Amino acid sequence: MNEIKTEPFDIQEFASQVKDPSILDYAGLKASFNKENFEALKERLKANYDPKKTNILVIGTGGTFQSKETDHGRAPEGSLEESFKAMNLPYSPDNIKINLFELFNYDSSLLNHDHRRFLAEVLVELLDDCEDFVDGFIITHGTDTMTITADYLSLILGRGLKKPVILTGSQDPARQAKTDAVYHMDNCLKVHEFLKEHGVAEVMVLCGNELVRGAWAKKISDKDSDAFSSFNDKPLLMVGNKLVKEWRLANFVLKADPTIPFLPFTEIGQDADIPVTELSDISAKELARIVKDNRISIWQLLGSATCPNTHARILKEASRRGKLILLMSPFHDSQLVPGTYAAGSVLKGSKIPQLKGTASFVRAKANFVIHEINGKFINEEGLGEVAESSSKRRFYNAMAQDLVGERF
Numbered sequence: 062m063n064e065i066k067t068e069p070f071d072i073q074e075f076a077s078q079v080k081d082p083s084i085l086d087y088a089g090l091k092a093s094f095n096k097e098n099f100e101a102l103k104e105r106l107k108a109n110y111d112p113k114k115t116n117i118l119v120i121g122t123g124g125t126f127q128s129k130e131t132d133h134g135r136a137p138e139g140s141l142e143e144s145f146k147a148m149n150l151p152y153s154p155d156n157i158k159i160n161l162f163e164l165f166n167y168d169s170s171l172l173n174h175d176h177r178r179f180l181a182e183v184l185v186e187l188l189d190d191c192e193d194f195v196d197g198f199i200i201t202h203g204t205d206t207m208t209i210t211a212d213y214l215s216l217i218l219g220r221g222l223k224k225p226v227i228l229t230g231s232q233d234p235a236r237q238a239k240t241d242a243v244y245h246m247d248n249c250l251k252v253h254e255f256l257k258e259h260g261v262a263e264v265m266v267l268c269g270n271e272l273v274r275g276a277w278a279k280k281i282s283d284k285d286s287d288a289f290s291s292f293n294d295k296p297l298l299m300v301g302n303k304l305v306k307e308w309r310l311a312n313f314v315l316k317a318d319p320t321i322p323f324l325p326f327t328e329i330g331q332d333a334d335i336p337v338t339e340l341s342d343i344s345a346k347e348l349a350r351i352v353k354d355n356r357i358s359i360w361q362l363l364g365s366a367t368c369p370n371t372h373a374r375i376l377k378e379a380s381r382r383g384k385l386i387l388l389m390s391p392f393h394d395s396q397l398v399p400g401t402y403a404a405g406s407v408l409k410g411s412k413i414p415q416l417k418g419t420a421s422f423v424r425a426k427a428n429f430v431i432h433e434i435n436g437k438f439i440n441e442e443g444l445g446e447v448a449e450s451s452s453k454r455r456f457y458n459a460m461a462q463d464l465v466g467e468r469f
Contacts, residue, residue, distance in 0.1 A: 124203025169203020
């Protein structure tokens with residue numbers, strides 16, 4: 062029998078060489094940004110503002126919304142303006158004014174921390190310079206990673222935001238016949254009228270007829286037009302054919318507070334590689350390797366804080382010795398009480414922070430905290446944190462103790 066020979070192969074070296082030159086990093090985005098066009102946009106917003114209307118700025122980032130069919134499948138192509146003209150929106154009343162600004166045009170699966178940081182900086186500059194001339198923002202975005210962007214924007218803009226920001230997208234290109242992009246954009250425009258009337262200032266997701274808080278959004282379908290649901294509660298509102306069917310925002314919404322200054326948080330540097338791992342199907346040996354190789358790791362629990370006690374002992378000891386361990390549940394109604402079951406009871410009384418939320422939000426929150434060593438941001442909430450106050454406080458306090466105390 063012939064012996065199979067293999068050549069030495071360094072997968073990390075290979076990965077460093079595999080790059081797509083068409084996808085700009087943060088430095089490339091900054092260098093290629095047309096500042097003259099951006100300044101002209103700000104002047105146009107100021108000159109065209111009509112206080113009697115709802116003045117909306119649509120920012121394009123690509124995704125299926127701005128794609129077309131090619132020989133290699135759907136790909137981002139064409140301008141945001143072309144996509145809007147093709148939709149021929151049925152809901153375009155005289156009391157709404159739409160402005161368009163194309164930031165970039167990428168498939169959302171290619172977006173990373175660089176693109177989200179750049180988008181946030183553009184939003185912050187517009188909010189600083191044109192707050193009185195824009196009533197709300199709509200960001201067109203690919204649905205695959207829309208919730209990740211919503212998570213980051215909820216954290217970046219979470220201190221003193223004065224205007225509503227809605228992310229939307231589509232399952233079919235806006236230039237395609239019978240596209241759901243028309244349905245989604247129409248609903249965004251209807252909703253913005255309500256948001257202006259009620260002074261709402263949140264980051265939200267709307268793809269279909271449910272307006273969902275950005276930090277709670279979860280994609281549930283890649284086929285249906287109603288592709289997103291709310292992780293932690295009912296949607297903020299349901300949109301009907303003409304008006305809102307169910308309005309829940311009166312005592313629930315986050316509103317603009319003129320007494321709180323807008324203090325965005327964008328200086329977070331490079332996104333940290335924080336693994337999020339399920340404890341359901343992993344060996345103790347692999348768990349130990351992940352903990353050893355990472356400064357911080359996030360572990361998804363089973364049910365009511367249940368997990369194998371072998372795993373629990375490893376995590377508890379790693380936490381005691383200085384590794385930052387976060388436990389999370391993907392279920393909004395999970396009790397997260399170690400000791401309810403014998404499995405996982407070793408965690409009872411441990412100081413390991415526990416959080417309920419989507420994996421992308423917990424990861425985003427951890428990224429922000431590890432970049433804010435002085436603790437200023439640790440006790441600040443994102444726009445609509447998913448955690449209950451007690452869990453949230455445990456999370457913040459543990460992060461503050463671990464990071465400000467420089468345990469690493």
